[in-house]
């Protein structure tokens with residue numbers, strides 16, 4: 001669906017992928033494994049080609065947001081992949097899941113999922129630190145918002161008053177909800193990140209799960225933060 005002109009949200013298996021359609025195509029997140037054909041089909045329906053994707057930005061290194069990356073890279077080999085460095089650990093201890101989930105991933109059968117659970121540093125071309133301004137949307141600000149994972153980022157377009165937040169906020173049945181505590185590395189830190197996001201001047205919000213909010217989204221997030229006593 002089109003969110004605002006030039007900004008589309010593709011939903012596949014309850015996960016959102018955001019597409020910026022400009023002279024170049026930019027994708028935010030890649031969905032679960034198996035999402036790439038759906039993404040290619042959607043881009044085709046706009047009269048464009050998946051091969052035109054120049055940049056894939058990862059909001060955070062969780063399997064429902066990065067699982068489709070390898071297939072997508074095969075379809076769009078020239079695309080660069082950008083992700084925050086704090087989600088790209090080579091050490092067990094720095095992997096972007098809470099401790100109990102990492103223990104689960106060690107169990108014999110569950111460990112088969114391990115290669116799908118996160119991408120590795122070598123899968124990423126551009127290691128972000130937060131504070132960068134990327135070329136899409138006339139200047140897309142990278143905001144480091146740790147808490148759901150150590151390297152969660154949000155993407156902010158001041159020109160379009162658009163904020164793309166990954167899982168740090170979600171939209172369930174038109175209600176803003178925080179990230180699931182169970183799969184967040186530091187919930188309190190996530191809430192501190194949301195508090196910072198609420199200061200931004202945006203009207204439109206795309207979340208990792210749920211429908212986009214078009215118009216008045218910034219005010220809604222500010223009210224939500226106030227209500228929770230921040």
Ligand SMILES: [Zn+2]
Pocket residue numbers: 060062148167
């Ligand atoms: Zn997540």
